[in-house]
Amino acid sequence: MKRKELQGLAFSVKFSPRMKPEDKKGVYSVDCPHCHSVLWVDSQTQQVIKTEKGKRTTQSLDELLLKEKKRKSEFDRKFEATAELEKKRREKVKEKVEKALSEYDKDE
Numbered sequence: 001m002k003r004k005e006l007q008g009l010a011f012s013v014k015f016s017p018r019m020k021p022e023d024k025k026g027v028y029s030v031d032c033p034h035c036h037s038v039l040w041v042d043s044q045t046q047q048v049i050k051t052e053k054g055k056r057t058t059q060s061l062d063e064l065l066l067k068e069k070k071r072k073s074e075f076d077r078k079f080e081a082t083a084e085l086e087k088k089r090r091e092k093v094k095e096k097v098e099k100a101l102s103e104y105d106k107d108e
Helices: 061-107
Strands: 002-006 009-015 027-031 038-042 047-052
Antiparallel strands (some): 027 038, 038 047
16 A cells, blocks of 8 residues: 555555456555545556545544634634733833833923
């Protein structure tokens, strides 16, 4: 089995055990790690001969709720961090403006 990298995804490329022996010559199956589909590719024509949809994993409602809760808490954390950075940035700008005004007053 060979491993190929395509746009950051690792694909498993292997000869197809599901095809007839006479059709196996030059036909590869590619398993997609993202959607779990199987693509049958002819190496000579470089065309997809056949596709099989991957099986979707079913999740329970509790798992989905937990996943959504984690996602929400992550968004809240990122929002708070962004607000804190914005506050620090405004303080720096305020200090610079006050410094510039004090220098301006000294010059007059």
